[in-house]
Amino acid sequence: MPDMSSHEMHQLQQGQWFRSLPADVQQRLLSSARLKNLAAQQYLFYRNDVFDGLYCVLDGALRINSHNEQGKEALLAVIEPCNWFGEIALIDGLPRTHDAVAEKSSRLLWIPPAALEQMLQDNPLCWRYMAQLSTQKIRFTFASLEENALFPAFKRLVNRLILIAEGYGELSQNSRRVLNLPQEQLASMLAISRQTTNQILKQLEMQQLIRVDYREIEILDLKGLKQLSQKI
CATH class of the missing domain: 2.60.120.10 (Jelly Rolls)
Incomplete structure (x- = not known):
């Protein structure tokens, strides 16, 4: 061992x-x-x-x-x-x-x-x-394809933050508070511009759901993010 x-x-x-x-x-x-x-x-x-x-x-x-x-x-x-x-x-x-x-x-x-x-x-x-x-991973891939085809950038970004916080399904009983995720990487994952990514993150920050820092995003209210995703 x-x-x-x-x-x-x-x-x-x-x-x-x-x-x-x-x-x-x-x-x-x-x-x-x-x-x-x-x-x-x-x-x-x-x-x-x-x-x-x-x-x-x-x-x-x-x-x-x-x-x-x-x-x-x-x-x-x-x-x-x-x-x-x-x-x-x-x-x-x-x-x-x-x-x-x-x-x-x-x-x-x-x-x-x-x-x-x-x-x-x-x-x-x-x-x-x-x-x-x-x-x-197959389920994650299918969900991503569906979201890219059906959902606006805002909902896709919110859902991806939730997914990463829960460890892509591995942390079902817990969640991460701080995501080591620069904005340019998040934009690349979702195939949207960095400018659009920054605008969405600022909106979420204004709602006190997240805090954006250098090369990381802190989840302040995971439950609130999930509720927001259901409304979009």
Whole structure:
């Protein structure tokens, strides 16, 4: 078992997916896990890389993105503590779908491929747990496509703040108060201009639902954000 601090172990247990696993599966994952540290802006893997294991963020944040030939970034998500990722390439056996780069100094739990393959061979039921982890992302993708097609920018932004605060579904019992999310990244996620993003954030700040600071957004009233989203 890796030498995790009590805080890191607490972060791990906050995640809905890991917490829902049977105790023996949790133990199996932890017994083969290693810790990996990334410096700010260091890449964990690139799009089209071969599968190199399953990861969980214990501290810090990672951007999941891709770039076109001109270098323009398409930002899918910024993932923070207790979120697991990397299972898609495990399930389909194909290369990585996106880049993963540390937004800031980050610490990850890493399950190497050989350990995962042995666990899945010993207990085929574990494939179901990997599929459950993947379906969280599928649901998020479908919801994002629906919102882009049907909702105005204001509602899409409010919904994305709620989603990130709740850890993309991983923090169902809790929520984050401070989101490490610069405005330009939020704009990129939603495919809207930074000016429009700034205007919406100012409106939410005037309603005392959030507080905008340098490179972060503090959620002051998550319940109020949810009520606002229902009215839009």
